[in-house]
Amino acid sequence: MAESPVLAQTAPSIRRITPTMLVALVVLFGWLALALAAPVIAPCDPDAIDIMNMLSPPSAAHLFGTDQVGRDVFSRVLFASRIDLLLCVAGVLPPLLIGTTIGLLSGYFRGVVDNVFMRIYDLTVAFPFFVLVLAIVGVLGPGLLNFILALTLVGWVSYARLMRAQVLTIRESEYIQAAKCLGYSPAAILGHHVLPNAIGPVIAYAVSDAVLVMLAGASFGFLGLGAQPPAAEWGVMIADGQAFVQQAWWICLFPGLAAISLGLGFALLGDGLGQIHRRGATA
Amino acid sequence: MSRPETGKPPLLDVKDLTVSFGGFAAVKNVSFTLQPGEILGIVGESGSGKSVTCRAVMRLLTGAARAQGTVALDGQDLLALGEEELCAIRGRDIGMIFQNPASHLNPLRRIGQQVAAPMIRHLGIGKREGLLRAVKLLEDVGIHEPEKRARSYPHEFSGGMKQRAMIAAAIGCQPKLLIADEPTTALDVTVQARILELLKELNRKTGLAMILISHDLGVVADICSRVVVMRNGEVVEQGPIDDVINRPRHAYTRLLIESQPGRKSYGSVGSPDRGKSLLRVENLSVTFPAGQGLLGGNSFRALDGVDLEINTGETVGIVGESGSGKSTLARSIIRLNTPSGGAIRLDGQDVGALAGEALTAFRRRVQMVFQNPYDSLNPRLTIAEAVAEPIWRHGIADRKTAREEADALLEMVELPGSLRDRKPQQLSGGQCQRVGLARALALKPQLLIADEITSALDVTTQAQILELLVRLQRQRSLTLLYISHDLAVVSSLCQRVYVFKAGRIVEQGVAQQVLSTPRDPYTQALVGSLARLPTTQTIPLSQGVATHAT
Numbered sequence: 001m002a003e004s005p006v007l008a009q010t011a012p013s014i015r016r017i018t019p020t021m022l023v024a025l026v027v028l029f030g031w032l033a034l035a036l037a038a039p040v041i042a043p044c045d046p047d048a049i050d051i052m053n054m055l056s057p058p059s060a061a062h063l064f065g066t067d068q069v070g071r072d073v074f075s076r077v078l079f080a081s082r083i084d085l086l087l088c089v090a091g092v093l094p095p096l097l098i099g100t101t102i103g104l105l106s107g108y109f110r111g112v113v114d115n116v117f118m119r120i121y122d123l124t125v126a127f128p129f130f131v132l133v134l135a136i137v138g139v140l141g142p143g144l145l146n147f148i149l150a151l152t153l154v155g156w157v158s159y160a161r162l163m164r165a166q167v168l169t170i171r172e173s174e175y176i177q178a179a180k181c182l183g184y185s186p187a188a189i190l191g192h193h194v195l196p197n198a199i200g201p202v203i204a205y206a207v208s209d210a211v212l213v214m215l216a217g218a219s220f221g222f223l224g225l226g227a228q229p230p231a232a233e234w235g236v237m238i239a240d241g242q243a244f245v246q247q248a249w250w251i252c253l254f255p256g257l258a259a260i261s262l263g264l265g266f267a268l269l270g271d272g273l274g275q276i277h278r279r280g281a282t283a
Numbered sequence: 284m285s286r287p288e289t290g291k292p293p294l295l296d297v298k299d300l301t302v303s304f305g306g307f308a309a310v311k312n313v314s315f316t317l318q319p320g321e322i323l324g325i326v327g328e329s330g331s332g333k334s335v336t337c338r339a340v341m342r343l344l345t346g347a348a349r350a351q352g353t354v355a356l357d358g359q360d361l362l363a364l365g366e367e368e369l370c371a372i373r374g375r376d377i378g379m380i381f382q383n384p385a386s387h388l389n390p391l392r393r394i395g396q397q398v399a400a401p402m403i404r405h406l407g408i409g410k411r412e413g414l415l416r417a418v419k420l421l422e423d424v425g426i427h428e429p430e431k432r433a434r435s436y437p438h439e440f441s442g443g444m445k446q447r448a449m450i451a452a453a454i455g456c457q458p459k460l461l462i463a464d465e466p467t468t469a470l471d472v473t474v475q476a477r478i479l480e481l482l483k484e485l486n487r488k489t490g491l492a493m494i495l496i497s498h499d500l501g502v503v504a505d506i507c508s509r510v511v512v513m514r515n516g517e518v519v520e521q522g523p524i525d526d527v528i529n530r531p532r533h534a535y536t537r538l539l540i541e542s543q544p545g546r547k548s549y550g551s552v553g554s555p556d557r558g559k560s561l562l563r564v565e566n567l568s569v570t571f572p573a574g575q576g577l578l579g580g581n582s583f584r585a586l587d588g589v590d591l592e593i594n595t596g597e598t599v600g601i602v603g604e605s606g607s608g609k610s611t612l613a614r615s616i617i618r619l620n621t622p623s624g625g626a627i628r629l630d631g632q633d634v635g636a637l638a639g640e641a642l643t644a645f646r647r648r649v650q651m652v653f654q655n656p657y658d659s660l661n662p663r664l665t666i667a668e669a670v671a672e673p674i675w676r677h678g679i680a681d682r683k684t685a686r687e688e689a690d691a692l693l694e695m696v697e698l699p700g701s702l703r704d705r706k707p708q709q710l711s712g713g714q715c716q717r718v719g720l721a722r723a724l725a726l727k728p729q730l731l732i733a734d735e736i737t738s739a740l741d742v743t744t745q746a747q748i749l750e751l752l753v754r755l756q757r758q759r760s761l762t763l764l765y766i767s768h769d770l771a772v773v774s775s776l777c778q779r780v781y782v783f784k785a786g787r788i789v790e791q792g793v794a795q796q797v798l799s800t801p802r803d804p805y806t807q808a809l810v811g812s813l814a815r816l817p818t819t820q821t822i823p824l825s826q827g828v829a830t831h832a833t
Contacts, residue, residue, distance in 0.1 A: 174658040177619055178653055182672075183646030184673075184676055
């Protein structure tokens with residue numbers, strides 16, 4: 001279809017950004033800028049080992065101090081943001097696209113396909129999220145790519161369920177009945193009438209899901225199943241610093257704060273997008 | 284109906300009541316009095332401030348509202364009372380019943396407990412005594428087997444029975460005043476008639492004073508002795524019901540009376556029996572699977588062997604209460620339901636067998652306007668987009684030309700061009716319904732199905748929409764299938780009617796004839812339930828309307 005209703009809907013609403021949204025955007029774009037500019041800003045090579053200077057507290061030379069092998073924590077936090085931001089996008093987009101499509105089709109057409117997917121949903125949610133991702137990564141082997149693959153295999157379910165629930169209520173509304181009565185094709189009804197009205201909560205969820213993915217990335221890094229050393233990743237950094245937290249709190253604290261601020265940014269963005277979508281129908 | 288006796292101090296004296304939300308005055312300088320034992324009606328459209336007035340009397344307004352003036356109940360100013368004193372008065376001295384009884388009953392508690400609760404609270408009686416009295420009250424409001432029913436939960440009650448239970452709860456403490464806010468709006472007409480009968484009887488027996496709020500002048504005229512007509516937060520007229528209806532002084536009251544369904548005949552377009560058969564419904568049955576129990580639920584038959592015929596250029600009405608299958612029929616004709624038996628034929632062609640090109644051609648010939656003005660329009664499209672969409676999707680014109688045609692269609696349904704870029708939420712219900720009409724007419728259909736298109740609208744808006752419908756029908760020589768629960772509307776609009784009950788046609792014939800000499804007992808009950816103004820001709824009833832709930 002020629003039209004892109006989702007974009008057409010969001011474009012005019014950019015003018016109505018709330019203060020929380022503004023904070024969220026500042027945080028997120030701030031991190032994006034820091035990630036892009038990391039090689040320029042970072043005072044040291046993030047992987048350069050300096051045995052003479054290990055576990056030194058924050059100082060003018062090392063803003064956030066150094067870790068157990070003398071690497072500059074500040075530079076590592078900056079470089080890690082590249083991996084973590086990428087992880088958020090790569091961990092959210094594939095399940096979002098796959099889940100939304102499946103939810104849209106199975107909710108609208110129902111029938112056998114819906115039943116099959118419903119059973120797959122049930123099967124997937126029967127296992128705790130982390131356990132399942134852990135199992136899949138365990139089979140595929142550690143590494144970022146496999147981690148994202150595992151996230152997609154498990155994560156699409158939430159999007160499909162959310163989308164399906166939205167579609168189930170929308171398909172009963174009279175404007176969908178009217179669209180059928182007017183002889184619109186299923187593609188036109190789905191793309192132009194169902195999707196724009198159903199997508200709001202899904203987008204809002206996707207943004208908060210980014211937080212979950214980031215935390216999962218950190219946890220898996222912590223367990224040694226995500227980003228592999230020596231690559232800087234906030235989770236890995238916290239995991240590494242944990243043993244030294246008594247003597248050198250800065251190794252864990254700064255990556256932790258970075259993770260929290262990025263998570264907060266995504267969460268606020270999700271809130272704001274949800275609000276804007278709700279108002280989209282009235283403007 | 285007891286006439287107010289002069290000289291007695293009024294039970295309720297509302298003076299210069301003004302209620303404002305922020306800077307907006309929803310109620311302006313409203314004054315009226317209510318004598319003991321009197322039934323006062325307050326009539327007005329949605330947004331006229333009638334409900335706000337009564338909520339102000341009960342002090343049930345939200346924090347943002349500011350009420351000024353005096354509301355004196357037996358000389359005590361309610362607006363000056365503290366929260367504690369108020370709680371003692373609410374429920375004990377003033378009872379209230381609402382439009383939607385389902386949302387005011389707690390689904391997890393038994394009916395008997397809920398009816399007893401206000402008495403236990405206000406009269407200081409024990410639980411056992413309260414339940415005993417609740418059973419007695421349920422009997423008083425006409426509920427069969429009250430002991431058994433007191434142990435039921437709200438979901439086991441029908442809409443009419445829930446409203447009876449609400450009335451029982453409201454009158455338990457023998458209040459001096461009962462405020463009924465649209466008590467019958469959510470109910471079917473025959474149930475409405477019984478509830479009004481019950482209220483009348485309560486008033487006659489116990490001398491309970493009532494304020495009845497309604498958008499329906501017919502209902503008010505039926506049971507009230509005096510009426511207050513409100514518009515835009517102001518009282519435009521008040522007086523004894525006969526004076527107001529027979530000698531309305533204010534232009535708005537005249538409009539309200541004029542708009543009453545059945546007051547005006549829209550004139551038949553062409554006489555029946557002329558024109559050839561356009562749509563035939565033959566022995567149509569529709570079955571829905573009901574209840575997905577372990578043993579496979581039994582199915583529910585929504586339509587059961589329905590035969591019906593519509594001729595070209597005719598206006599055919601379908602009347603029935605909720606659940607009678609009339610909407611199922613409409614949805615079957617436009618192929619939103621699959622019939623389980625029988626056939627629908629348009630010009631002799633089986634509609635169910637259509638596919639591809641033939642189906643597209645059918646879609647252009649048969650269109651439908653839906654019931655809910657807001658729900659029937661996509662909230663994210665402007666109204667011009669919504670009306671233009673069928674034109675370009677069917678390849679009748681490119682998108683730019685379609686927009687121009689949409690403007691012409693919007694003009695045809697009397698919507699000002701300044702509204703074209705609005706979304707449904709920024710329009711009134713009547714305006715949305717006009718958009719729905721324009722969209723249905725965009726494909727220039729031959730047969731238009733209108734399913735309860737005015738049931739969500741005020742009477743004056745309803746009259747305007749009906750007038751528009753008749754004009755469009757003339758201009759475009761449409762064949763019209765008009766579906767409604769309101770016999771008065773149908774008979775003023777249609778040449779022939781079919782009366783539906785429980786999925787079957789119980790009576791059919793020329794509209795005026797069915798209305799004046801109904802043959803089937805159900806049609807007779809339906810005709811008898813018409814709340815009409817006293818001046819319209821009354822039809823002798825061959826069968827009294829039962830006051831007991833069924």
